[in-house]
Amino acid sequence: MRLRINMAAGAIIFLMWIAAQSAVQAPPQGGARGGRGGNLSATFPAQQRPPGDPDLIARGNTLYGINCRACHGVDLRGGDQGGPNLLRSQLVLNDQEGELILPVVRDGLRNPGMAPMPAIGLASDDVRAIADYIHSVVATSRGQGAPPPGPPVVLNVLVGDAGAGQAYFSSKCAGCHSADGDLKGIGARISNPTQLQNAWVGGNTGGGRGGRGGGANTVSVTVTLPSGEKIEGGLGRIDDFIVILTMADGSSRSFRRERDVPKVEIHDPRDAHRKLLPAYTDKDIHDVTAYLVTLK
Amino acid sequence: MKIHKLILIASLAASPTLRAVQAQDGLDPASILKPLANTWPTYSGDYTGRRYSTLTQVNRDTVKNLTLAWIARMTAGQANTRGGAGRTIIGGEGTGEFGAGGGATIKGAVLQVGDILYVTAPDNVWALDARDGHELWHYYWKTRGGTHTGNRGAGLWHNYLFFETPDDYMVSLDASTGQERWHIEISDFDQQYFSTMAPIIVGDHVLVGTGNDLDAPGFLQSYDPETGKLQWKFYTVPMNPGDPGLETWPNLDAARHGGGQVWVPGAYDPETHLYIFGTGNPTPGYTGVGRPGDNLFTCSLVAVNVDTGKMAWYFQTSVHDTHDWDSTQTPVLIDGTINGRPRKLVSTAARNGYFYTLDRVTGEHIVTSKYGSTTNWAKGLRTSGVVEPDAGKEATIPGSLVSPIEGGVTNWPPPAYSPDTGLFYVQEHNGFNLLYLTDPDPRGSMGLGGKAVANLGSAGDFLTAIDYKTGDVVWRHQFTGGGGGGLLTTAGGVLFSGDGSGNFAAYDTTNGKPLWHSRIGNISNAPQTYTVDGRQYVLVAVGDTLYAFMMY
Numbered sequence: 001m002r003l004r005i006n007m008a009a010g011a012i013i014f015l016m017w018i019a020a021q022s023a024v025q026a027p028p029q030g031g032a033r034g035g036r037g038g039n040l041s042a043t044f045p046a047q048q049r050p051p052g053d054p055d056l057i058a059r060g061n062t063l064y065g066i067n068c069r070a071c072h073g074v075d076l077r078g079g080d081q082g083g084p085n086l087l088r089s090q091l092v093l094n095d096q097e098g099e100l101i102l103p104v105v106r107d108g109l110r111n112p113g114m115a116p117m118p119a120i121g122l123a124s125d126d127v128r129a130i131a132d133y134i135h136s137v138v139a140t141s142r143g144q145g146a147p148p149p150g151p152p153v154v155l156n157v158l159v160g161d162a163g164a165g166q167a168y169f170s171s172k173c174a175g176c177h178s179a180d181g182d183l184k185g186i187g188a189r190i191s192n193p194t195q196l197q198n199a200w201v202g203g204n205t206g207g208g209r210g211g212r213g214g215g216a217n218t219v220s221v222t223v224t225l226p227s228g229e230k231i232e233g234g235l236g237r238i239d240d241f242i243v244i245l246t247m248a249d250g251s252s253r254s255f256r257r258e259r260d261v262p263k264v265e266i267h268d269p270r271d272a273h274r275k276l277l278p279a280y281t282d283k284d285i286h287d288v289t290a291y292l293v294t295l296k
Numbered sequence: 297m298k299i300h301k302l303i304l305i306a307s308l309a310a311s312p313t314l315r316a317v318q319a320q321d322g323l324d325p326a327s328i329l330k331p332l333a334n335t336w337p338t339y340s341g342d343y344t345g346r347r348y349s350t351l352t353q354v355n356r357d358t359v360k361n362l363t364l365a366w367i368a369r370m371t372a373g374q375a376n377t378r379g380g381a382g383r384t385i386i387g388g389e390g391t392g393e394f395g396a397g398g399g400a401t402i403k404g405a406v407l408q409v410g411d412i413l414y415v416t417a418p419d420n421v422w423a424l425d426a427r428d429g430h431e432l433w434h435y436y437w438k439t440r441g442g443t444h445t446g447n448r449g450a451g452l453w454h455n456y457l458f459f460e461t462p463d464d465y466m467v468s469l470d471a472s473t474g475q476e477r478w479h480i481e482i483s484d485f486d487q488q489y490f491s492t493m494a495p496i497i498v499g500d501h502v503l504v505g506t507g508n509d510l511d512a513p514g515f516l517q518s519y520d521p522e523t524g525k526l527q528w529k530f531y532t533v534p535m536n537p538g539d540p541g542l543e544t545w546p547n548l549d550a551a552r553h554g555g556g557q558v559w560v561p562g563a564y565d566p567e568t569h570l571y572i573f574g575t576g577n578p579t580p581g582y583t584g585v586g587r588p589g590d591n592l593f594t595c596s597l598v599a600v601n602v603d604t605g606k607m608a609w610y611f612q613t614s615v616h617d618t619h620d621w622d623s624t625q626t627p628v629l630i631d632g633t634i635n636g637r638p639r640k641l642v643s644t645a646a647r648n649g650y651f652y653t654l655d656r657v658t659g660e661h662i663v664t665s666k667y668g669s670t671t672n673w674a675k676g677l678r679t680s681g682v683v684e685p686d687a688g689k690e691a692t693i694p695g696s697l698v699s700p701i702e703g704g705v706t707n708w709p710p711p712a713y714s715p716d717t718g719l720f721y722v723q724e725h726n727g728f729n730l731l732y733l734t735d736p737d738p739r740g741s742m743g744l745g746g747k748a749v750a751n752l753g754s755a756g757d758f759l760t761a762i763d764y765k766t767g768d769v770v771w772r773h774q775f776t777g778g779g780g781g782g783l784l785t786t787a788g789g790v791l792f793s794g795d796g797s798g799n800f801a802a803y804d805t806t807n808g809k810p811l812w813h814s815r816i817g818n819i820s821n822a823p824q825t826y827t828v829d830g831r832q833y834v835l836v837a838v839g840d841t842l843y844a845f846m847m848y
Contacts, residue, residue: 145743
């Protein structure tokens with residue numbers, strides 16, 4: 001689920017990933033951002049290749065394990081004995097059906113500056129099977145050059161000191177938040193520590209005392225007209241030329257902006273969080289996360 | 297398609313005289329050496345990368361009268377739905393099924409010579425009449441596939457047009473008719489290169505870069521515009537034992553998979569014959585564990601002699617990058633003054649949040665400054681002016697809080713420089729990410745893999761003016777609704793750009809105050825200006841549509 005909230009005062013687009021398995025890359029902001037990104041059409045020949053013969057691939061897998069794995073690794077990404085990563089090998093990528101791989105396996109390979117590969121006595125149809133196996137793995141590589149997924153790795157995000165985190169919380173956070181109030185049970189509500197950390201650092205745990213209007217984290221705005229009349233509402237959008245308010249009854253009002261007229265004041269409950277971002281050390285963050293997970 | 301090629305070959309064979317005449321018409325490469333004024337004949341308008349036009353019809357006082365002259369929406373692909381005299385010429389080596397699909401997005405420069413505009417999107421080129429935007433011809437390349445992220449524009453040499461395709465061809469067209477002259481492979485598609493750069497024409501050289509995300513070496517190549525024959529190839533990473541820079545890699549295998557792609561056009565200094573360009577990030581991008589060292593010549597400004605393809609100097613704007621912050625931003629040539637002495641300079645605002653000024657003849661370092669307000673990945677400067685990265689701000693398992701975000705403080709949308717104000721203008725995008733290492737394998741990951749990112753939102757976007765002499769920020773204009781887009785400045789004292797709320801706007805070059813705007817949508821390239829029939833136009837793209845404003 002992607003929750004998108006408009007905010008103001010210099011930080012408008014705020015994206016949080018709440019239920020994602022792992023955090024993902026944000027889309028570029030604005031039409032012209034992003035150098036490349038967007039690999040929806042990353043259809044290179046390795047991904048276009050029709051699936052090979054499963055029996056041949058299975059035989060290749062077995063032969064790879066016997067003859068190649070010690071040097072090139074169980075995942076083909078290189079091994080302890082110096083064999084290079086085959087998934088990014090130019091020779092492998094250029095090979096179609098073993099024609100480039102065969103001479104290397106048969107004769108070995110000596111390139112200046114590289115570890116030599118010994119000649120391995122294998123029948124050419126065995127090499128073909130290995131080549132098909134390698135291509136079947138390369139085909140599972142992901143976009144932007146990322147390798148195949150591989151087996152899941154258990155990563156421990158909770159390296160912080162909960163006691164130090166509690167002290168930090170008391171000093172910096174307790175003005176707006178409380179472990180018995182808005183954050184009660186936060187460690188149970190957001191049981192994944194990574195998601196909990198992303199949420200609190202981004203100021204997206206809900207609650208706090210800064211919120212106005214109905215929902216938590218609502219950005220409100222006050223427009224003061226030259227006549228002195230004040231209009232308040234939720235912030236729809238603001239730029240150099242217009243401010244748009246969402247009124248209590250759900251209707252919308254907009255005001256043209258000319259430099260500082262009319263006067264516009266934005267009240268963003270996340271301002272406090274935004275000001276903290278440059279101040280946190282990574283240790284602060286890890287400590288507070290270690291503390292918050294204890295609030296079951 | 298084959299029949300079409302035969303006809304083309306037959307017609308060329310039958311009319312050698314005509315072809316010779318055509319080659320002398322069109323754009324004389326020497327004209328690109330002139331200061332930017334009535335035409336826009338190359339990616340940055342001229343070779344300096346300043347995007348500073350000497351035109352003054354549109355100025356601080358008159359810009360409020362800028363009027364929409366026409367809009368033109370590009371239709372990509374095989375079908376030509378625009379009618380009229382327009383016709384679609386089809387080329388390509390693929391089936392087209394692996395293309396981007398959907399609408400075109402214009403993310404590059406539009407060439408303007410005489411009364412014709414040349415517009416590109418991946419696999420597509422259009423020639424438009426500059427007076428009203430109607431289509432003269434459309435060329436569509438049926439692709440083999442590849443990453444269709446963008447195309448930065450075409451290059452023009454006399455009457456020959458050149459552009460790159462995502463499946464790694466450079467295609468040359470007859471600029472009058474859109475008929476294909478030839479196409480050549482410029483990088484290896486099987487090795488997952490994809491090509492986006494606008495070819496840069498310098499004399500009788502067509503300079504082309506290419507790109508790759510899968511741990512492949514970057515390079516710049518020079519081709520003969522007449523024949524398409526390779527003149528030289530310059531690798532941005534060491535490829536052989538003894539190559540310079542190899543000492544900054546653990547071994548040759550790491551260097552040869554080290555990246556440093558050449559995505560974006562550079563600048564050219566005709567006095568020294570040096571083409572100065574930025575190189576991409578090292579690879580694997582986020583997991584530097586397998587490539588300890590500075591990783592030359594990735595994330596560097598590199599000066600190459602266009603006649604020989606040999607490197608004259610380099611300066612690394614990010615050593616051992618681990619955040620995918622390539623340094624391919626177009627550098628800007630400045631004839632300036634440092635400590636009272638006239639100097640030939642080059643400045644760049646890098647994606648990593650640092651601004652640099654160097655001597656462009658020698659590469660001597662002059663200025664390093666931080667212009668990204670919240671940039672936090674470094675721990676100081678070396679005596680050489682190189683920024684020392686903080687290893688703690690790499691991706692870590694429990695997460696590190698990093699600014700800027702992956703897209704950087706700036707990106708490919710170009711900056712601008714005005715000699716009238718002495719200010720270097722750039723869009724500054726600040727934000728924080730929590731950056732997690734998800735692949736702690738000691739061999740490192742591959743490509744841009746091995747990490748996860750949580751974006752914590754914007755920390756402020758600005759239109760920012762930097763003093764090239766000191767690197768100090770002279771003023772910032774905040775985009776309250778976010779920023780986005782490239783820049784154009786003029787002798788009329790205006791600075792054109794876009795904001796994230798869909799406004800195309802003109803700002804005062806002295807203080808960044810808005811002077812004029814039109815809410816046409818988020819701009820997708822950098823604004824440009826030129827004259828047609830003596831009137832100044834300002835041209836900008838929003839997705840698949842061009843908007844031409846003019847001054848009556």
